[in-house]
Amino acid sequence: MSVKLYQSLILLLALVSFAFNAHAQKLSSAYGAIGGAFLPMWVTHEVGLFKKYGLDVDLVFVRGGSIAAAAVVSGQTPIAGTDTAVVSMAGGGADIVFIATMVNTLPYFLVARPEIKTKEDLRGKRAAISRFGSASDFVTRMTLEGLGLVPDRDVAIVQIGAVPDRFAAMEANVVQATVLTPPTNLVAKKKGFSIIVNVAALGLKIPNSALATTRSYIKSNREIVRKYLMAYIEGIKVLKSDPALSMRSLSRYTRVTDAESLEEAYRVYAEAIPDRPYFDLPSIQRMIDFYKKSRPEMAKLKAEDVVDMSLLQEIDQSGFIDTLYKK
Numbered sequence: 001m002s003v004k005l006y007q008s009l010i011l012l013l014a015l016v017s018f019a020f021n022a023h024a025q026k027l028s029s030a031y032g033a034i035g036g037a038f039l040p041m042w043v044t045h046e047v048g049l050f051k052k053y054g055l056d057v058d059l060v061f062v063r064g065g066s067i068a069a070a071a072v073v074s075g076q077t078p079i080a081g082t083d084t085a086v087v088s089m090a091g092g093g094a095d096i097v098f099i100a101t102m103v104n105t106l107p108y109f110l111v112a113r114p115e116i117k118t119k120e121d122l123r124g125k126r127a128a129i130s131r132f133g134s135a136s137d138f139v140t141r142m143t144l145e146g147l148g149l150v151p152d153r154d155v156a157i158v159q160i161g162a163v164p165d166r167f168a169a170m171e172a173n174v175v176q177a178t179v180l181t182p183p184t185n186l187v188a189k190k191k192g193f194s195i196i197v198n199v200a201a202l203g204l205k206i207p208n209s210a211l212a213t214t215r216s217y218i219k220s221n222r223e224i225v226r227k228y229l230m231a232y233i234e235g236i237k238v239l240k241s242d243p244a245l246s247m248r249s250l251s252r253y254t255r256v257t258d259a260e261s262l263e264e265a266y267r268v269y270a271e272a273i274p275d276r277p278y279f280d281l282p283s284i285q286r287m288i289d290f291y292k293k294s295r296p297e298m299a300k301l302k303a304e305d306v307v308d309m310s311l312l313q314e315i316d317q318s319g320f321i322d323t324l325y326k327k
Contacts, residue, residue, distance in 0.1 A: 024056040025224055031061060031081035032068030033130070034163050034254050035181040036269045037103045037209035038081050042249045044235025052234075053227040063162040064130035065209070066137075072096055072212055078221070079213045079228055083135030086212045087287050090306040091298035095214045097308040098284075100229055100277040102209040107268055108139050108199040109185040110147075112177040113170060114192045119147040122196070125176040128160040128169050135208060136166075139179050139199060142290065146202045164255075181208075182265035183256045190258070206283050218308060226311050230320060233277065237324045240270050276321055279307050 027050075031038045041059065044050060050057040062068050065083030072080045073094045081102065089096050116122060127144070129136040141151040149155055158175055160166045166178040167188065179199065180188060189195055211232065218225050239246045247262045256262060284303035292298050315321065 024051065024054055025227075026056045026058070027079065027224065027228070028058045028060055028077045029079050029081075029228075030068045030071050030077040031059060032063075032065035032083060032085075032134070033136075033209070034061065035209075036183065036250060036254070036265045037107070037181065038253075039246060039250055039269055040102060040232060040235050040239055040273055041081050042253050043239045043246055044231050046249050047235070047238055047245070049231040049234050049238070050228070053231045055224070055227055055231065057228075061162075063165070064136075065134040066131040069094075069096060069212060072214060075214075075217075078217045079211060079225065081209060082212045083209050084138040084206070084287055085131075085133045085135070086210070087284070087301075087306050088133040088291060088295075091288070091291060091295055091301050095216055096212055097215055097218075097306055098207070098210045098212050098279060099218075099225065099308055100211045100232060100312055101207050101274065101279050102211070102277065103269070103272045104207050104274065104280055104283065105272055106139055106199045106206055106208050107181050107272055108143070108179045108208070109181070110140075110143050110177060110196040110199060111170070111180050111185055111188045112194045112196050113173065114194060116176055116194050116196070119149060119196060122147075122149060122177060123154050126156045126158050126174075128158050128166040128175040128178040130161055130163075130166070131159055132157075136179055138206075138287070138290070139208075142206075143179065143197065143199050143202065147197065182268045183250070183254060183258070183261035186261035186264055187256060187258060190261075206287055207279060210279070211277075215308065218311070222311070226315065229311055229315055233315065233321060234324055236273055236275060236277070239273065240275075243270070246270070275325065276312075276316060278309060278312065279303075281307065 045059050066085035068080040068082040069085040069089050071077040144151045160169045169175045247266050281303040288301050
């Protein structure tokens with residue numbers, strides 16, 4: 001290649017980059033946990049799909065779904081991957097809604113220190129969560145109730161932080177149990193920790209994670225939200241069609257390198273993440289009803305109040321998703 005041709009190519013690439021940066025919509029987007037449920041966001045970002053749809057997205061990790069939801073309400077990250085905290089915040093009057101689900105089940109495992117073998121051994125112990133109001137808090141409380149234990153009375157609920165923080169606290173015996181998702185639960189099992197219960201086996205069909213924004217942001221930036229969802233939906237397609245790429249992404253973000261754990265985690269999430277990321281409204285209502293027990297101000301809140309699937313429906317009805325899976 002001649003020097004002149006090489007210089008021309010460099011100039012062309014620079015111009016293309018400049019054109020993209022000049023027109024792409026910059027957007028900060030948080031995700032609230034280092035868990036496989038957020039794999040669609042990671043894959044979408046890594047393969048450049050946000051850029052394909054004209055968005056310059058900066059993915060930002062925050063320690064907990066409640067923090068991610070708060071970032072959405074404050075406008076710091078207009079669209080975020082969060083969890084059940086959306087329902088809790090909406091119940092308090094915040095402008096926040098789900099726009100697309102990630103996982104409509106609870107792929108959690110209640111994991112405890114090696115000396116704890118049964119649910120009865122948990123009495124008088126401490127269970128770690130990320131933050132009050134987060135998915136880990138919600139799942140921990142529902143799981144303990146499902147096991148016949150009373151949260152805060154039989155088992156203390158302690159705010160610790162993200163998955164790595166909770167795992168480290170359990171190893172150090174600061175807490176004795178926590179809920180983990182693949183692949184971290186598999187790593188814990190290999191280290192000798194006890195798997196007390198597979199939460200999914202309790203039959204709790206509750207959305208574990210989802211994309212959220214505000215109604216006001218949808219109103220003023222509808223096309224940005226549409227492009228984000230189109231990129232995300234195509235990311236799901238890539239996730240399901242390219243296991244090797246998806247497992248590399250999973251390993252990069254979770255820092256898990258054990259091949260068996262990554263393969264099992266990928267299998268779980270590839271099955272659990274829907275092609276069409278709609279919500280099951282009765283499941284959302286079940287979540288609201290759970291919160292109502294201690295939050296009387298949520299008495300009038302309905303599932304429809306915390307979900308806006310209008311853009312998802314428009315994208316689906318356009319034939320966009322059908323076209324993806326016909327390729």
